[in-house]
Amino acid sequence: MACNHNCNDCNEKCEERDLKEKPHHMSSVKKIIGIVSGKGGVGKSLVTGLFATKLQEKGYQTGILDADITGPSIPKMFGIKEKAQGTDEGLLPNVSKTGIKIMSSNLLLKDETDPVVWRGPVIAGLVKQFWTDVIWQDIDFLFVDMPPGTGDVPLTVFQSIGVDGIIIVTSPQELVGMIVEKAVKMASMMHIDVLGIVENMSYVECPDCHKKINVFGDSKVDEIAKKYQLKVLAKLPIDPTLATLCDQGKIEDHHVHYMDEACEQLENLPVHVLNVAIPVCNSCVDEHFGKAEVFHVYQVVKGMVVGGIKVLMKEKGHEAVVASLKEHQVHVVLCNHIGAVASTLCEENGIQVISGKEGTALDVLYKYLGNFIEDDTSHVEHCGCDECDDCDCDECHDCDCHHE
Numbered sequence: 001m002a003c004n005h006n007c008n009d010c011n012e013k014c015e016e017r018d019l020k021e022k023p024h025h026m027s028s029v030k031k032i033i034g035i036v037s038g039k040g041g042v043g044k045s046l047v048t049g050l051f052a053t054k055l056q057e058k059g060y061q062t063g064i065l066d067a068d069i070t071g072p073s074i075p076k077m078f079g080i081k082e083k084a085q086g087t088d089e090g091l092l093p094n095v096s097k098t099g100i101k102i103m104s105s106n107l108l109l110k111d112e113t114d115p116v117v118w119r120g121p122v123i124a125g126l127v128k129q130f131w132t133d134v135i136w137q138d139i140d141f142l143f144v145d146m147p148p149g150t151g152d153v154p155l156t157v158f159q160s161i162g163v164d165g166i167i168i169v170t171s172p173q174e175l176v177g178m179i180v181e182k183a184v185k186m187a188s189m190m191h192i193d194v195l196g197i198v199e200n201m202s203y204v205e206c207p208d209c210h211k212k213i214n215v216f217g218d219s220k221v222d223e224i225a226k227k228y229q230l231k232v233l234a235k236l237p238i239d240p241t242l243a244t245l246c247d248q249g250k251i252e253d254h255h256v257h258y259m260d261e262a263c264e265q266l267e268n269l270p271v272h273v274l275n276v277a278i279p280v281c282n283s284c285v286d287e288h289f290g291k292a293e294v295f296h297v298y299q300v301v302k303g304m305v306v307g308g309i310k311v312l313m314k315e316k317g318h319e320a321v322v323a324s325l326k327e328h329q330v331h332v333v334l335c336n337h338i339g340a341v342a343s344t345l346c347e348e349n350g351i352q353v354i355s356g357k358e359g360t361a362l363d364v365l366y367k368y369l370g371n372f373i374e375d376d377t378s379h380v381e382h383c384g385c386d387e388c389d390d391c392d393c394d395e396c397h398d399c400d401c402h403h404e
Contacts, residue, residue: 021128021160022303022370024090027136029063029302030271033143033195034157034166038179040148042171043200045073047236048145049251051167052100054259055266056252060140063093065130066104067157068147069123070116075106079249083107090135098252103134120152127153131161141266150186158190162302164269165193167233167262170224171201172216177224184228196231196265197221204238212237233262274300276368277311277330277351278361285357285364289338290318296361297328303369318342322349334364 023029035048045068052062066074075081078096084107085092093101105126106112116123136142144163147153157163168183180197187194199221203212215238225232236258245254278285279292286292292313299307311328313321322345325333332352346353357364 020162020303021132023131024133024135026089028304028306029136029139029142031141031266031269032161032163032302033141033266034146034163034192035143035169036146036154036166036183037148037169038150038182042169043236044148044169045077045145046246047167047169047198047200048143049074049077049246050256050259051263051266052141052143053098053252054256054263055141056098056100057255058263061099061138063101063136063139063142064103065142065144066102067127067130067144067153069105069118069126069153071147072104072106074102074145075104075112076249077246077251078102080107081112091133093134093136096252101136101139103130124152124156127156128160150182154186158192163192164272165195167195168197170197170199170221172199172214172219172221177220180224180228194230195269196233196262197225198233198262199235201238202235231265233265234259271301274332275328275330276300276332276334276365277325277328278334278364280361283360285334285336285359285361287336289335289342290321291316292321295325297330298365300369305365305369318345322346322351325351334368
């Protein structure tokens with residue numbers, strides 16, 4: 001039976017797998033934030049637009065992946081009417097007047113008022129393509145504007161995209177508790193962090209006396225946040241000026257102050273970096289782990305290489321090499337031959353070993369990031385000596401290349 005990647009409805013006893021999709025090879029995204037709610041009409045798109053606008057204003061490069069395929073409102077909010085363009089390399093997001101990069105289904109339709117009458121799997125597939133086929137270049141914060149509920153699209157986003165966390169948008173009504181609880185439980189099931197709650201339509205401010213009036217009654221959001229140990233990131237007022245600007249496609253003209261603290265929370269969110277080390281000799285993977293004089297350590301964020309350094313090994317032998325890799329916070333080693341002792345020492349120090357790799361270091365790295373290679377344990381070997389990596393016998397170390 002073919003796998004549909006929906007583990008919740010599956011009765012097969014297969015091993016848990018990472019279903020994360022790799023981004024476009026030209027993409028570079030540091031943090032991905034999902035904007036969600038258990039019901040519609042609470043202002044997810046507005047909150048998405050405000051976060052992107054405010055952080056862009058502060059000097060970050062932001063982007064919006066509009067995952068609300070059947071009800072997209074992001075392009076109108078930013079006044080974008082031009083259709084998305086593509087190249088031989090991939091699909092390009094449209095750019096707002098302040099530089100925010102945006103991809104939405106409305107940018108692909110012949111007419112923005114054309115309905116998207118698709119079934120769930122097709123819609124979920126397009127959302128996935130917005131991640132894999134769109135070139136998101138140099139993005140500090142990518143916001144994913146989710147459709148309401150806990151259906152196909154949120155499931156696809158959580159399973160396929162390396163989301164750093166979600167923000168739950170609510171309103172002050174009594175049923176806010178149920179809305180938040182649904183979102184929190186889904187995030188827990190998918191092992192996604194809840195970064196906090198934004199309450200929209202929290203109050204209206206009198207233009208004369210500036211008194212705050214709770215139109216929908218007293219807020220319950222602080223009580224709910226305390227129950228689930230969440231932060232209240234912001235309480236947004238009913239703002240007629242902002243609503244008018246959104247209708248006119250000018251959300252970027254509204255310089256909000258009530259998002260400052262919420263944006264600071266996102267700025268302080270750590271970037272999860274995977275450090276991948278490869279022993280290198282003349283640009284190729286060195287044949288022997290313990291004899292390598294140079295390791296290249298690449299910094300990888302969400303499947304994308306964002307940096308790298310060259311590490312010179314001052315001492316040879318697997319103990320010295322592993323100590324140096326640990327010092328540089330290496331998580332994974334891609335190598336060719338490695339002795340059993342060295343392999344065990346790596347594992348004991350929290351370093352995953354993937355052996356049996358040949359070719360240029362960059363080719364091996366990108367194949368690993370694309371999930372094209374698997375570990376070949378035949379290269380974890382003994383050659384007759386007690387400690388394979390430290391021996392000097394020609395039979396074991398017959399590398400044809402020459403160290404620089």
